[in-house]
Every structure is written in structure tokens, then in C-alpha cells.
Amino acid sequence: MGLATFRGGVHTYEGKNLSEYCAIKELEFDGDYIFPMSQGIGAPSKPIVAVGDYVLAGQKIAEPGGFISAVVTSSVSGTVKAIEPRLTTMGSYVQSIVITSDGLFKEVEGIGTERSLDDLTKNDIRNIIKEAGIIGMGGAGFPTHVKLAPKNDDDIDYVIANGSECEPMLTNDHRLMVEEPERVVGGMKVVLSLFPNAKGIIAIENNKQTAIDKIRHLIEGEKNISVVVMRTKYPEGGERQLIYAVTGRKINSKMLPADAGCVVDNVATLAAIYDAVIKSTPIMKKNITITGDAIADPSNVRIRLGVPYGRIVEAIGGYHTTPAKIICGGPMMGMALFDTNVPVVKNSSALCAFVHDEVAESVGTHCVRCGRCVDACPIFLIPPIMSKEVEKGNLDKFVELNGMECIECGTCSYICPAKRPLTQLFKQAKKEVQAINRAKQAAEKAKADAEKAAADKKD
Ligand code: SF4
Ligand code: SF4
Incomplete structure (x- = not known):
């Protein structure tokens, strides 16, 4: 069978070799953590803590500010230092909760407790996902509990895991699928339990053979989940391109994937769903790629949400030369960063630092x-x-x-x-x-x- 693909697109310089073999390193930081009240699509969240409060890791610190909005959870234990506007990766100041970590990372009781899917109703699952504060981790950051509640569960034919990671330079989704495929497949099983007629498809570009092998091995014997291998091409991971490549169905900007019988979740989102539903763990950590020709030691790291990018770069060895351009996200769709003292949020994926600014130079x-x-x-x-x-x-x-x-x-x-x-x-x-x-x-x-x-x- 040929490789799945879509019409158009471009074969970009990949640059993934800088970090694709770098195993995910877990890093811990002390100091201040910043939690913006807007981290994705939807209404800003509303703080439910006050300055001076002591909070635990995994504690809810803000609740949704509307139907399309998300819970925010502290990733550390410590004291609320301020609730004030702080600079974010979007280049604007956003109301944020600042927490000074006590360095103990004490968690809310019950975190990590194993749960069985068989003991949970659909309502339970959706509520757990909502309370865990999960949003789309691969891009725009649409609240996941809303995405997983279409008009009719029976109309969903496909749950598609987006493992394309088509942005040049980024490799953290690749590493997630290689190192922790059970979190991705576990998340897929949780989502499939909501949609009785759906098949699960894990879609991966053919430049990630190690991930394809790992996932295929893990789903051997699973009748309802398969891997679809896609031709490596940008922007394969765009929702519309992915749905077309995998199912042949088309949507436009006025339609939701559910209108074409599809639910699409990034592989990192599925891992977060697995953590929340099966391991009773809300979203507190994130895998991101720090790469580019100005980075001394390109890496994939797992860090607690809220830590400023600059501290992560420093911890992995800094820049080997002053970068001419720093981008938050990938080089195709990322945002230029002028100050790295901005926090990693739920839908952060990478920081790329380059010796040349090709856009300014052209x-x-x-x-x-x-x-x-x-x-x-x-x-x-x-x-x-x-x-x-x-x-x-x-x-x-x-x-x-x-x-x-x-x-x-x-x-x-x-x-x-x-x-x-x-x-x-x-x-x-x-x-x-x-x-x-x-x-x-x-x-x-x-x-x-x-x-x-x-x-x-x-x-
Ligand atoms: S940026 Fe817009 S116009 Fe340009 S290729 Fe992408 S979708 Fe088409
Ligand atoms: S020169 Fe650029 S804008 Fe003009 S047709 Fe060619 S690609 Fe398009």
C-alpha cells in the first residue's frame, strides 16, 4: 500500500538529526514558575488562589472562564507570589499566577493512583480530562474535553493520533513514541472507549521508523487500532491535511473534524489523557525540544510547566554562539522570541535558536x-x-x-x-x-x- 499523503505541501529541510537520537532528559528547577491564564484557544481561566497561598503540585489554581476554556494546575509545591500580567510566548502580557517553588514538589494526595477504564463512565472520563486541564498539546491548544464531546458519540468513525510531527527540527513527539509508546496507546484506548463505532489510527510520517516499529509492536493483537504511515511532507500534521491523508475526508475552516466523523489528538495529548484517566495525574509536565545550530547541546527535555525557557537553555549548556534568531515552536509556524524569560505552557513544543536570521537576511x-x-x-x-x-x-x-x-x-x-x-x-x-x-x-x-x-x- 502506498504512503498516505495530501495534495500540495513542501519537502522542507528537516534538521531533525540534531536531536532525534537525544533521549528525553528530566530536568527540575527551583525558583519561580509562571502560569498564564490564557494558554490556548478560548476564554482566559480564572484564578482560584490568592497571593500568599501555599499550593501543592497537581492542585487546581484556576478554573475555566467559559465553555471553551481550561483548568490550570500548579506543577510545583510552593507559595503564590503574585497574580499579575507576565510576558508570554505570544509576545503579549497575560494575567498569570506566579508560584515560588519550595523545591519539594509535594503532590496532592492520590496523584499516581491507578484507575481501571472499566470502572469509569463516559461522564467520569470527560470530567477527569476537564479537571486535568488538558488542551491540544501539539498546536492551537483547544480544550480536549470539548473536543471529546461531539454532538453524537456514535457518529465518530475515526480517532486519529497525530504523530506526524511535520515541523522541521522538532523531535519530542518522536521520542515520546519511542520511549513511552504505552502512554500514547493507553490514551488512544481511553478516547476509543468514548466512541463505540470508532477505529483508532496512529498516523506517523515515514521519517520516524523507530516510532512506527515501537507502536506497531505494542498494538500487535489490537483489532481496533492500526498505524498509518504517511509520506514525510509539511504540513502533514495540519488537521485538515491529516484527516484527508488518513481517511480521504475533507473539512474546511467552518467545519470541525467531528463533522467528518473524526476526532484528532496529538500523541502528546493522548499521553496526557492516559496520565489523567489511568494514573490520576493532571497535566504538570511537558516534553519539549531545544534545538537549532546556535544551541550547544540540542536536547529533548521533560520539564514542569511554568518554567521559563531561558532557564532550560542554560541548564542544557546554553548557546555556543549568540543566536540571531530564537523561535518558540518550529521554524515554519513558531513565533519569534525576543525574551526567553517566558514560561513553557501546555501547548509549547520547542525552542529553536539559529546563528542566522534567514528571514531578516533575505x-x-x-x-x-x-x-x-x-x-x-x-x-x-x-x-x-x-x-x-x-x-x-x-x-x-x-x-x-x-x-x-x-x-x-x-x-x-x-x-x-x-x-x-x-x-x-x-x-x-x-x-x-x-x-x-x-x-x-x-x-x-x-x-x-x-x-x-x-x-x-x-x-
Ligand atoms: S500560508 Fe496559507 S496561503 Fe500560504 S501555503 Fe499555507 S495555507 Fe496556503
Ligand atoms: S514568485 Fe513567489 S509569490 Fe510569485 S508565484 Fe512564485 S512562489 Fe508565488
């Missing part, structure tokens, strides 16, 4: 109409025309050209020989359109409220 020119970006766009968009319209300020035309479907994957910018800043233009345009739409909705609501108030007064 000079963009006019489009040479080569069409490469059109061939490579996984969403079938027309980047050269969209970018011209954005540059002219014609956002209506950008929307007409389906620009809002852009997944900001960076493929078009990567492949463009003219070094056009395509993705940056589309990101900005999408933000502007969203802001205009929000303002329109607010104005319409205000008008409707005023009309209703006037009508009520007449009555």
Missing part, C-alpha cells in the same frame, strides 16, 4: 509568477493574487479569494523564490478581517438591543 522582490506557491498550498489557495490584494488594502477581495481559509502554514513563503512575505501578509489580513467582523457584530448587537429597549418602553 530581501523580498516582486513576484516572478513561477506558480510554486499555488502548487504547494495545501488549501488550494492562490497566494500571489491574495498577497497583491492585501498589499492594495483590498480585504474584501482577500476574503472573496478564500483567504480566511489560510492555515498560516508558511509553505508559500518557504517555497517562494522571490522571498515574498506571503504568510505574514495573510496572518495580518486575517487578523484585520476578524477585527472588522467583531466590530460589525458588536454594532449589530448594540442596534438590536437599542431597538428592543425602545420597543419595551413603548409597551
Whole structure:
């Protein structure tokens, strides 16, 4: 059988050799841990502790601030030092709980207690996942308990574990599948227990043969779980690309995977689900990759959430030369970091530090109409025309050209020989359109409220 794949995409420089053989090292730190109240998609969480409180590792310190929002748990024992805005990887200040660790890592009673899936109802499982504060660990950070509650459990045909790790340089999901495949498969079994008609698929790119072998070995004899090997190509791990590659089904930006009968979870999310449901352990730790040609000793590490990136880099040997560019996440979709005193959060995946800043060093020119970006766009968009319209300020035309479907994957910018800043233009345009739409909705609501108030007064 051929390898699963999708149309478009790009074969990038992989750079995984820097860290793919580096076993995950567990590191502990003293000092302050920072827990932002916004760590993914949804409403900010609400603190339920006060300055001066003593908390334990695994203790809930913030509750969801809305339906789409998540619990926040302390990863250390210690004292709440402050609740104040702190700089995050998004480049903005976010209300955060700062806890000074006492270095003892004393845990809430019961953490680690083994549970059997047979003793739990679906409601129990969903509640445990919610209380554990699990969000999508591989990207946008959508709350997992919401994702695992579609309209009808019977309509889900596939639970897909995203083990593609298609971003260049990143290897922590690979190491997770090699070193702890039982956490991934265990999480898959938990999720499958929610959906009676679903099959489990663990989708892995063919540049991770060791992970494929490990998982295949572990699921021998499992009738309902299989491994699908995908052609290594970026952005294979995008939800839409993954669903198409594995099932042939299509979704757009207005649909959820559940609309195509699918639930997609990153392999690290499945591991967190296993920890929460089977081992009674909320999300407190995270595997991340620290890599790039400016890092002295590229590594995969497991650290407690809330620790600042700078401290991790220092602990593994620092930079061998001053980096020209530091990115939080992978080089294709990550965010440039200007200050590494920002905390690792639940959906953090990596820090990449480079000797050269290729984007700043490259000079963009006019489009040479080569069409490469059109061939490579996984969403079938027309980047050269969209970018011209954005540059002219014609956002209506950008929307007409389906620009809002852009997944900001960076493929078009990567492949463009003219070094056009395509993705940056589309990101900005999408933000502007969203802001205009929000303002329109607010104005319409205000008008409707005023009309209703006037009508009520007449009555
Ligand atoms: S960034 Fe947007 S336009 Fe460019 S390739 Fe990705 S989806 Fe297509
Ligand atoms: S890849 Fe760059 S130069 Fe080629 S068509 Fe697209 S925008 Fe133009």
C-alpha cells in the first residue's frame, strides 16, 4: 500500500538529526514558575488562589472562564507570589499566577493512583480530562474535553493520533513514541472507549521508523487500532491535511473534524489523557525540544510547566554562539522570541535558536509568477493574487479569494523564490478581517438591543 499523503505541501529541510537520537532528559528547577491564564484557544481561566497561598503540585489554581476554556494546575509545591500580567510566548502580557517553588514538589494526595477504564463512565472520563486541564498539546491548544464531546458519540468513525510531527527540527513527539509508546496507546484506548463505532489510527510520517516499529509492536493483537504511515511532507500534521491523508475526508475552516466523523489528538495529548484517566495525574509536565545550530547541546527535555525557557537553555549548556534568531515552536509556524524569560505552557513544543536570521537576511522582490506557491498550498489557495490584494488594502477581495481559509502554514513563503512575505501578509489580513467582523457584530448587537429597549418602553 502506498504512503498516505495530501495534495500540495513542501519537502522542507528537516534538521531533525540534531536531536532525534537525544533521549528525553528530566530536568527540575527551583525558583519561580509562571502560569498564564490564557494558554490556548478560548476564554482566559480564572484564578482560584490568592497571593500568599501555599499550593501543592497537581492542585487546581484556576478554573475555566467559559465553555471553551481550561483548568490550570500548579506543577510545583510552593507559595503564590503574585497574580499579575507576565510576558508570554505570544509576545503579549497575560494575567498569570506566579508560584515560588519550595523545591519539594509535594503532590496532592492520590496523584499516581491507578484507575481501571472499566470502572469509569463516559461522564467520569470527560470530567477527569476537564479537571486535568488538558488542551491540544501539539498546536492551537483547544480544550480536549470539548473536543471529546461531539454532538453524537456514535457518529465518530475515526480517532486519529497525530504523530506526524511535520515541523522541521522538532523531535519530542518522536521520542515520546519511542520511549513511552504505552502512554500514547493507553490514551488512544481511553478516547476509543468514548466512541463505540470508532477505529483508532496512529498516523506517523515515514521519517520516524523507530516510532512506527515501537507502536506497531505494542498494538500487535489490537483489532481496533492500526498505524498509518504517511509520506514525510509539511504540513502533514495540519488537521485538515491529516484527516484527508488518513481517511480521504475533507473539512474546511467552518467545519470541525467531528463533522467528518473524526476526532484528532496529538500523541502528546493522548499521553496526557492516559496520565489523567489511568494514573490520576493532571497535566504538570511537558516534553519539549531545544534545538537549532546556535544551541550547544540540542536536547529533548521533560520539564514542569511554568518554567521559563531561558532557564532550560542554560541548564542544557546554553548557546555556543549568540543566536540571531530564537523561535518558540518550529521554524515554519513558531513565533519569534525576543525574551526567553517566558514560561513553557501546555501547548509549547520547542525552542529553536539559529546563528542566522534567514528571514531578516533575505530581501523580498516582486513576484516572478513561477506558480510554486499555488502548487504547494495545501488549501488550494492562490497566494500571489491574495498577497497583491492585501498589499492594495483590498480585504474584501482577500476574503472573496478564500483567504480566511489560510492555515498560516508558511509553505508559500518557504517555497517562494522571490522571498515574498506571503504568510505574514495573510496572518495580518486575517487578523484585520476578524477585527472588522467583531466590530460589525458588536454594532449589530448594540442596534438590536437599542431597538428592543425602545420597543419595551413603548409597551
Ligand atoms: S500560508 Fe496559507 S496561503 Fe500560504 S501555503 Fe499555507 S495555507 Fe496556503
Ligand atoms: S512562489 Fe513567489 S514568485 Fe512564485 S508565484 Fe508565488 S509569490 Fe510569485
